[in-house]
Amino acid sequence: MDISEIFLLTVLVISSVNTIGPKLRLTIYYESECPDSERFILEQLQPTVQQLHNYITLQLVPFGKARSINYGKDGFVCQHGSSECLGNMVQDCALSRMKQYTDVMKVAYVACEMETRSGAKGDLHCVQNAKLSPKDVEDCVLIGDGTTLQLHSEYLTSTVRPSFIPTITVNGEFDQHIQDNAQVDLLSTLCSKLKEAEPCAKRFNSMALNYLLINER
Template identity: 30%
Template sequence: MMKLKSCLVVSLLCLLTVEQSSGKSHPEPSCSYPPSQWCRSLEIAIECQVQKQCMELNAIRPNPSVPTVDVTLYYGSLCPGCRAFITQQLFPTWTMLQDIMTVNLVPYGNTKEVPSANSPFTCQHGELECHGNMIEACVIHLTGPSAFHVIYCMESAAHVVDSAQPCLQLYAPSVSWASVASCVNGEQGFKLMHNNAIMTRALSPAHTHVPWATIDGEYTDWLEDKAMSTLFHLVCQLYKGVKPPACTGAQVKLNRSLC
């Protein structure tokens, strides 16, 4: 899920840089194609004199037949612990390992669904969090591959809800704010939140706090401890295919907090 074309460019440029720094001779690309197209076909690679680098790049790409590591995060938009996990672990890990991992976001957290009340949802951090949850649910529904970038932008901002519109314009300019507002203020937003409520209530074991993450649909105390402290290392460890070069780095353990 959520592939970025820039990964190909970065990987190829890294290969070229490594050869240059090691003293090896390497081709100087001089062609009419931008770097993002260098490995699109053998003909382009030959014209740009990067066929060797493209072959090396293809050799280290993950095998598409090997399933990715699925990380599903249940969270509240204003929960400090959730915001820290998204901005310090989940998004950076996905940025580096998106070829071998899938991220699913379920903004609901410790919300309670009370259909008989004036407001159908009661949130741990007040009405503003309910509003933030619904905005993010609508963003995920409407923006597709750009959703995680928009959510990260919101969660890393000083004011999550106030940043929604500028973050949307920055990372998903083709989606109008009017469409998000229509979702939030209309029936679609309530349906999305109700679906998130169903998914959250169906967790087994039942969640007791957020952030709450399942790995490949499973939750255990061991998986939670690893996911919340060393998610990058956990994804590399669980991936059953050939490990990407990014997985060879040293493990760094981060602190965690809960709501």
């Protein structure tokens, strides 16, 4: 196969998979001060969502290995301390007010929180950067529905019972193979289920083209 045939094959494959099919439901269970969560969100989730936002529906669940005390009446205990509990609740409150935002915008907000740990410090500048009302989010945490939101996140997390944070599910199901691969290459992991998606077709064709060119030498 010469280079012109390879190029033609690549173009044909890409052009044949432009149709957007059913979206994947991607859920991320994470913690606001977890180093593994931070690394995953900044290095894997954010760039992947930027490429695949037309093909996935994202749910972000900031709770992890925390637990409620007396159904939240006496607060929560979190893996990385009380500041993480605050960070989890700030993010839950902010995300609950972002229903009309795109997944790209939601992840950008969460990435800001994970990188700066702002919410965990009681600083709402990431909230403000996301064009949300800091007063509204502060009220949610102090006197509003913050506890209820965290109890719901606790319930969602309990249905998965994660042994490692962050944990991901696809279409509501946990798969250890997907979980392990997603930690190092989320884009390729999702593309294995989204072969019809244009960004995935381009990625796979680029890989195939590189392979053929190397073996042509």
